[in-house]
Amino acid sequence: MNLLLKATVLALPILLLMACDVPVGHPTAKADPYDVKSMDLKPSPASISSVRHTGPFSSGSSLSLTSDLRPLDPSPVKTIQLDTSHKIIDIAPGVKFSAWTFGDQVPGPTVRARVGDKIRFSMTNRSDETIPGVQLTAAPMMHSMDFHAAMVSPQDKYRSVAPGQTITFEFTLNYPGVFMYHCGTPMILEHIASGMYGAVVVEPREGYPTKVDREYVVIQSEFYAKLDPDNRKVDGAPLYVLDTDRLKAAQPTHTVFNGTHNGMVTKPLSAKAGERVRLFVLNVGPSKTSSFHVVGTIFDRVWIDGNPDNQFRGMQTVLLGSSNAAIVEFMIPEDGSYIMVDHHFANASQGAIGLISTEAKADQKDIEHHNMEATAAPTDPDAIAGKQAFESKCLACHSIGLGKKLGPDLAGVSKRRSEAWLTSWLTSPEKMLETDADAKAMLKEHNDIPMPNQNLSASEIKQYLKYFGWIDAQPVGTVGAAGAH
Numbered sequence: 461m462n463l464l465l466k467a468t469v470l471a472l473p474i475l476l477l478m479a480c481d482v483p484v485g486h487p488t489a490k491a492d493p494y495d496v497k498s499m500d501l502k503p504s505p506a507s508i509s510s511v512r513h514t515g516p517f518s519s520g521s522s523l524s525l526t527s528d529l530r531p532l533d534p535s536p537v538k539t540i541q542l543d544t545s546h547k548i549i550d551i552a553p554g555v556k557f558s559a560w561t562f563g564d565q566v567p568g569p570t571v572r573a574r575v576g577d578k579i580r581f582s583m584t585n586r587s588d589e590t591i592p593g594v595q596l597t598a599a600p601m602m603h604s605m606d607f608h609a610a611m612v613s614p615q616d617k618y619r620s621v622a623p624g625q626t627i628t629f630e631f632t633l634n635y636p637g638v639f640m641y642h643c644g645t646p647m648i649l650e651h652i653a654s655g656m657y658g659a660v661v662v663e664p665r666e667g668y669p670t671k672v673d674r675e676y677v678v679i680q681s682e683f684y685a686k687l688d689p690d691n692r693k694v695d696g697a698p699l700y701v702l703d704t705d706r707l708k709a710a711q712p713t714h715t716v717f718n719g720t721h722n723g724m725v726t727k728p729l730s731a732k733a734g735e736r737v738r739l740f741v742l743n744v745g746p747s748k749t750s751s752f753h754v755v756g757t758i759f760d761r762v763w764i765d766g767n768p769d770n771q772f773r774g775m776q777t778v779l780l781g782s783s784n785a786a787i788v789e790f791m792i793p794e795d796g797s798y799i800m801v802d803h804h805f806a807n808a809s810q811g812a813i814g815l816i817s818t819e820a821k822a823d824q825k826d827i828e829h830h831n832m833e834a835t836a837a838p839t840d841p842d843a844i845a846g847k848q849a850f851e852s853k854c855l856a857c858h859s860i861g862l863g864k865k866l867g868p869d870l871a872g873v874s875k876r877r878s879e880a881w882l883t884s885w886l887t888s889p890e891k892m893l894e895t896d897a898d899a900k901a902m903l904k905e906h907n908d909i910p911m912p913n914q915n916l917s918a919s920e921i922k923q924y925l926k927y928f929g930w931i932d933a934q935p936v937g938t939v940g941a942a943g944a945h
């Protein structure tokens with residue numbers, strides 16, 4: 461090859477690259493989604509009052525209290541309350557730890573919102589309240605809230621407030637991601653290690669570019685526990701308190717997912733073979749990294765810090781420093797129990813282990829969703845019509861996600877039956893009961909009570925199927941319909 465040709469061949473890809481790379485400011489350049497001009501950087505000042513919240517320690521329709529992440533609440537303003545408390549938590553069997561919390565739980569509730577949404581936050585420092593039946597083991601003290609999802613003056617918004625005081629502030633979510641929140645009152649290390657942290661999931665303005673069958677939150681954190689030097693007991697069991705020597709030396713006694721040693725081994729997350737799972741993984745630390753891995757599968761996508769712009773494909777493990785997060789998505793290839801671990805095995809051996817299992821049943825408790833009402837609703841017009849019709853015509857005999865009535869629970873029906881099968885069934889159940897083996901088997905299971913023909917038109921049937929498809933695209937247990945009992 462002559463020299464000139466060689467040079468041209470070498471230069472060609474570079475020239476092509478240059479040609480593709482539209483310079484910033486060029487008229488055809490795409491708008492920068494992170495353009496500061498479209499961000500809210502001037503939130504109003506925080507206010508502090510001496511009016512106390514009473515009742516539940518957390519509230520807000522955008523909060524999830526467990527690993528089951530609720531679907532996005534579409535309202536553009538998310539009002540959330542996360543009060544601090546001092547309480548005893550079980551971090552492992554027999555280890556009753558004197559914790560400080562947001563929302564009376566460790567980790568604190570997960571907030572879900574979207575870029576452009578406003579968070580209207582308030583927190584009462586209730587560290588001086590005694591909870592009935594639980595002795596107060598830690599003295600009341602100052603606490604504060606630091607949201608990594610916010611762009612605000614820390615001296616204003618992240619101020620510490622005294623027991624009995626309430627701080628209120630607002631901010632707008634400018635970046636998508638999975639962000640930590642934590643108490644920022646000195647010694648910050650002690651406040652985090654005592655349990656004062658949680659996650660804020662911020663979806664991109666247009667939502668995620670992929671579709672998944674399940675969504676769960678996994679928060680890794682360390683505990684540094686020692687037996688109470690004063691030998692105090694809780695319900696006859698020894699009390700554990702923060703070991704500040706171990707804390708400073710970064711030598712945890714427990715490293716856990718979602719606040720409990722081996723918690724998701726005894727209560728695995730559920731998924732079915734062939735499903736796509738999205739995990740929102742946050743490593744709180746406070747002092748260790750996590751080498752997050754799921755045994756038996758490969759992360760199809762990894763979005764570092766939970767932002768789809770930071771994408772990796774086909775990853776075995778994702779490395780998370782303290783307060784780093786990732787969204788990981790993967791397939792459940794076949795039936796089995798897939799093991800989530802911190803692949804720093806010293807951490808895994810301290811309890812950072814959990815399962816996603818095809819044998820796990822959705823927790824009935826979670827379906828009822830604690831004290832919060834479901835806000836998920838379809839947006840597709842056919843699915844909306846299907847939902848309305850279903851609620852008036854079918855709820856007498858069917859539930860969604862809440863068990864069998866006269867007819868089967870219809871959660872998952874779009875997955876266990878084909879569209880053609882469902883269409884034939886809804887057109888003429890009597891014909892199917894004569895000719896179709898699956899229909900006959902189902903009739904037997906339902907005490908030989910045949911479903912009456914509902915006289916549905918083809919377009920009505922289409923609407924029911926759209927609704928069923930929508931239900932089955934939501935994280936399990938987040939949509940329920942029961943009707944009158």
Ligand SMILES: [Cu+2]
Pocket residue numbers: 560602603604643644645651656
């Ligand atoms: Cu604190």
